[in-house]
Amino acid sequence: MISGTMPLLYTPDHLLHAPGGEFDQGKIVDYRDSPERVDGIYLHLIARGLCLPVRFTRAAGIDDLFRVHSLQMLDFLEATSNAIQDETRYQYAETFPIRAAMAARPKSLAGRLGYYSTDLNSPVGQGTWQALLSAAGLALQGAEMLMRHETSCAYVLCRPPGHHAGPDFFGSYSYTNHAALAASRLMALGQVAILDIDYHHGNGTQAIFWEEPRVLYTSLHIDPNLDLPYFSGYAHETGGSQAPGSTFNLPLPPGITSGSYLAALEALLRAVRAFRPAALVVSLGYDPYQGDPTSAFRVEAGAYSAIGSRIAALRLPTLIVQEGGYAVETLPALAENFVTVFLEGMLVK
Numbered sequence: 607m608i609s610g611t612m613p614l615l616y617t618p619d620h621l622l623h624a625p626g627g628e629f630d631q632g633k634i635v636d637y638r639d640s641p642e643r644v645d646g647i648y649l650h651l652i653a654r655g656l657c658l659p660v661r662f663t664r665a666a667g668i669d670d671l672f673r674v675h676s677l678q679m680l681d682f683l684e685a686t687s688n689a690i691q692d693e694t695r696y697q698y699a700e701t702f703p704i705r706a707a708m709a710a711r712p713k714s715l716a717g718r719l720g721y722y723s724t725d726l727n728s729p730v731g732q733g734t735w736q737a738l739l740s741a742a743g744l745a746l747q748g749a750e751m752l753m754r755h756e757t758s759c760a761y762v763l764c765r766p767p768g769h770h771a772g773p774d775f776f777g778s779y780s781y782t783n784h785a786a787l788a789a790s791r792l793m794a795l796g797q798v799a800i801l802d803i804d805y806h807h808g809n810g811t812q813a814i815f816w817e818e819p820r821v822l823y824t825s826l827h828i829d830p831n832l833d834l835p836y837f838s839g840y841a842h843e844t845g846g847s848q849a850p851g852s853t854f855n856l857p858l859p860p861g862i863t864s865g866s867y868l869a870a871l872e873a874l875l876r877a878v879r880a881f882r883p884a885a886l887v888v889s890l891g892y893d894p895y896q897g898d899p900t901s902a903f904r905v906e907a908g909a910y911s912a913i914g915s916r917i918a919a920l921r922l923p924t925l926i927v928q929e930g931g932y933a934v935e936t937l938p939a940l941a942e943n944f945v946t947v948f949l950e951g952m953l954v955k
């Protein structure tokens with residue numbers, strides 16, 4: 607079990623995936639999912655003595671990712687990465703076909719990239735596939751530590767984020783869904799709850815478990831009428847016909863304060879408690895923070911202490927999986943706030 611520090615799962619393989627830019631209102635700007643995001647958190651949490659690095663044991667394989675994604679999409683990602691000869695080149699989607707109107711999947715790389723991706727923010731480069739396999743491997747390694755009861759909690763500090771990657775689609779910096787992969791592995795213990803507190807709705811995670819009654823997906827996010835992913839995350843989405851009530855979306859208005867945000871979080875935590883899961887996966891995005899370039903909330907840095915405390919109070923084996931958060935300078939402090947109080951809560955007998 608833990609002894610005052612959190613096991614931290616990290617590998618520098620994420621550096622293999624570093625697109626140079628993204629489109630923003632007709633301009634090309636720096637790619638927001640930068641390597642500095644997780645490297646800053648990693649160095650800070652270790653330096654503060656809050657986390658203990660865990661040796662990375664293995665990258666995942668297609669067989670692992672096949673639990674949550676279609677083989678066609680995985681084959682496409684691998685083939686596209688392998689086809690790119692120049693390590694600085696990233697392939698961006700050019701068209702977004704209407705799937706329902708298509709007789710067959712497109713054959714060209716550019717056509718298939720548009721077929722699978724939901725937006726322009728997930729270009730594929732030479733190192734993307736290996737970075738994804740390593741990130742997925744970290745998530746599986748963390749899940750297996752919980753399953754072997756080596757620890758009651760672990761922090762998977764992976765990149766790129768994953769919660770926008772669904773069974774047969776990806777986008778918004780995500781390609782493969784590491785929180786969903788960990789949850790699917792943890793189902794060996796029993797029911798699993800996912801608490802998604804990224805600023806954006808985890809449309810990929812919701813889609814993966816839409817018909818799975820043994821997984822509760824809960825999410826607190828900006829109203830999708832106003833921001834990404836726009837087409838899901840509404841309160842009326844509550845799970846498929848095979849799993850009614852297994853999805854709980856709580857969209858929030860812009861300008862919400864720390865106090866109101868924490869009150870909304872309590873609603874999700876009540877749903878998690880009522881579900882009586884054997885394990886919890888937290889999709890942890892720091893982008894609700896008021897200083898985040900994507901955020902319209904007024905959630906202060908100090909709120910991450912309260913968030914950590916309230917999640918720890920669930921008293922569940924918990925895997926923290928890194929999602930978004932783009933205020934690069936502040937991310938280490940937000941992570942410190944969260945981890946410090948989360949650990950204190952987990953250590954209370």
Ligand SMILES: [Zn+2]
Nearest residue numbers: 804805806930
């Ligand atoms: Zn986000």
